[in-house]
Amino acid sequence: MKILCIAILNRQGNPIYMRSFNGEDIQRDDVKYSYLAHTSCDVIEERIAQGKISDLFLGLLQTAGDMVVYGYVLNTGIRMILVMSAPSESAVVRSAEIRQIFQQIHAAYIAMVCNPFNETREQDRLASGRFDMVVSQIGQLNTK
Amino acid sequence: MAAKQYKAIGEEAWKNNVEKVNAELFIFTYGSLVVQLVKDFEDYGAVNKQLDKMGYNIGVRLIDDILARTGIDKCADFHTTAEVVAKVGFRVFLNIAPAIANWSADAKEFSLILEDNPLNDFCELPPKAVQEGLWYSNVLCGVIRGALEMMQMQTEVWFVHDVLRGDDVSEIRVKLVKILDEEVPVGDE
Numbered sequence: 569m570k571i572l573c574i575a576i577l578n579r580q581g582n583p584i585y586m587r588s589f590n591g592e593d594i595q596r597d598d599v600k601y602s603y604l605a606h607t608s609c610d611v612i613e614e615r616i617a618q619g620k621i622s623d624l625f626l627g628l629l630q631t632a633g634d635m636v637v638y639g640y641v642l643n644t645g646i647r648m649i650l651v652m653s654a655p656s657e658s659a660v661v662r663s664a665e666i667r668q669i670f671q672q673i674h675a676a677y678i679a680m681v682c683n684p685f686n687e688t689r690e691q692d693r694l695a696s697g698r699f700d701m702v703v704s705q706i707g708q709l710n711t712k
Numbered sequence: 713m714a715a716k717q718y719k720a721i722g723e724e725a726w727k728n729n730v731e732k733v734n735a736e737l738f739i740f741t742y743g744s745l746v747v748q749l750v751k752d753f754e755d756y757g758a759v760n761k762q763l764d765k766m767g768y769n770i771g772v773r774l775i776d777d778i779l780a781r782t783g784i785d786k787c788a789d790f791h792t793t794a795e796v797v798a799k800v801g802f803r804v805f806l807n808i809a810p811a812i813a814n815w816s817a818d819a820k821e822f823s824l825i826l827e828d829n830p831l832n833d834f835c836e837l838p839p840k841a842v843q844e845g846l847w848y849s850n851v852l853c854g855v856i857r858g859a860l861e862m863m864q865m866q867t868e869v870w871f872v873h874d875v876l877r878g879d880d881v882s883e884i885r886v887k888l889v890k891i892l893d894e895e896v897p898v899g900d901e
Contacts, residue, residue: 679834682834
């Protein structure tokens with residue numbers, strides 16, 4: 569199983585960060601992942617509306633062809649989406665692993681937000697070298 | 713007093729005599745202060761000067777505090793001064809222990825090597841700030857300068873390297889310009 573894309577959306581559902589790891593056809597992939605991110609938004613809203621979230625990890629949101637989408641929401645309303653390639657039959661996906669990946673991204677996000685020079689709130693876009701690096705590292709890992 | 717004793721004095725003072733505050737509160741306060749200065753002045757050189765001035769005002773007050781807390785007596789020479797600044801001063805106020813290095817031939821200049829500076833946590837300088845020479849922790853230079861001036865030493869203190877600008881360690885250079893002699897009133901002869 570490979571991580572294909574990590575996307576972060578704000579409360580309104582607008583993507584503020586998108587990073588894809590496939591590398592073959594960036595243009596088409598970006599459009600594809602944007603579409604997935606937007607559709608996942610609806611699922612997230614549903615889950616949030618269901619009741620008080622005790623757990624930040626939302627679990628499997630949807631499957632689309634050969635891709636699976638996991639979601640994670642922060643207390644500030646920021647949503648994180650993880651798009652992975654579908655597991656083969658023999659592989660078992662443990663949600664603990666996915667949860668851990670999300671927690672790493674969450675930690676990197678906190679570190680970035682604490683930067684006094686950070687302007688994510690004003691610009692509505694995430695632009696931080698350090699955050700990019702951490703996300704790249706996470707993306708390089710291929711879960712089995 | 714031997715070097716080891718200063719280290720022990722500093723650590724003991726930190727453990728017992730110092731009120732502590734949440735590190736994140738301090739870091740965020742300092743960070744927003746620097747960012748506000750950057751927004752107000754828009755010139756990174758001017759921001760550096762302001763930070764130095766602020767540090768100077770802190771230093772002139774801080775020196776009495778630390779001497780009272782630790783009971784250290786007059787330093788015999790500049791080497792001892794360096795020890796006190798590094799092992800006692802930085803330990804009591806920031807709980808870090810910079811190394812002293814790069815003494816000049818005439819023993820009037822030395823460097824403080826800070827491997828980890830708590831002010832830098834979480835901070836990432838925008839590329840423009842790096843290009844135009846912002847020294848994020850420049851307040852520390854002012855503090856050292858102010859404190860030493862109250863001890864009758866006129867110094868120049870400046871940053872040489874900073875981890876936020878991509879260097880391995882942060883380095884502050886301290887140069888003794890002159891000893892300020894106390895003015896002796898001219899007596900009637």
